[in-house]
Amino acid sequence: xxxxxxxxxxxxxxxxxxxxxxxxxxxxxxxxxxxxxxxxxxxxxxxxxxxxxxxxxxxxxxxxxxxxxxxxxxxxxxxxxxxxxxxxxxxxxxxxxxxxxxxxxxxxxxxxxxxxx
Amino acid sequence: xxxxxxxxxxxxxxxxxxxxxxxxxxxxxxxxxxxxxxxxxxxxxxxxxxxxxxxxxxxxxxxxxxxxxxxxxxxxxxxxxxxxxxxxxxxxxxxxxxxxxxxxxxxxxxxxxxx
Numbered sequence: 284x285x286x287x288x289x290x291x292x293x294x295x296x297x298x299x300x301x302x303x304x305x306x307x308x309x310x311x312x313x314x315x316x317x318x319x320x321x322x323x324x325x326x327x328x329x330x331x332x333x334x335x336x337x338x339x340x341x342x343x344x345x346x347x348x349x350x351x352x353x354x355x356x357x358x359x360x361x362x363x364x365x366x367x368x369x370x371x372x373x374x375x376x377x378x379x380x381x382x383x384x385x386x387x388x389x390x391x392x393x394x395x396x397x398x399x400x
Numbered sequence: 401x402x403x404x405x406x407x408x409x410x411x412x413x414x415x416x417x418x419x420x421x422x423x424x425x426x427x428x429x430x431x432x433x434x435x436x437x438x439x440x441x442x443x444x445x446x447x448x449x450x451x452x453x454x455x456x457x458x459x460x461x462x463x464x465x466x467x468x469x470x471x472x473x474x475x476x477x478x479x480x481x482x483x484x485x486x487x488x489x490x491x492x493x494x495x496x497x498x499x500x501x502x503x504x505x506x507x508x509x510x511x512x513x514x515x
Contacts, residue, residue: 324408
């Protein structure tokens, strides 16, 4: 299957700093990527839909100024957690959709575990 | 009410046992359904799609009842390696739009297969 890579896998940062997470589709072009967050023992929750060349669409309750998404190319989307606080500590996962149709198969990145001290 | 609800478990079963997971969904517009498997601290991986006619993949059988908005996963002859969290997932297929929400995840059912 297609490969989606996330980086970094683990990150620890101090409160107030910003953290950037990258999501790359390695062997296909992804017009649309999705960012999820998962707290311990909870489900994945969609944060935002990232579209190449346009603004991301955020889910209700997700602060767009805090979670900056950039999808500058067909193979890369980035999520920047700005002014991170301990409550932002979570497992962040991206997925990328193959092709343009919204029925295209989705592949997940390996996830990035953020710990804010 | 959550869009996709699952029994969180945990289910602790001996090797070789048969175990069944249930899932209900509230959005009748949901078109497609899947079971994903998520190992601890890893990303979810697609286990199988779920079809109205029911489908089987080796030891795994998935069924969908649209009238009851109910999905199930049956695992026969459980292996130690089946220990994981199983996520029930629904998918909306709307008009071709980048903004169409893709997947809604249940909170997962934790399975531990014991030797």
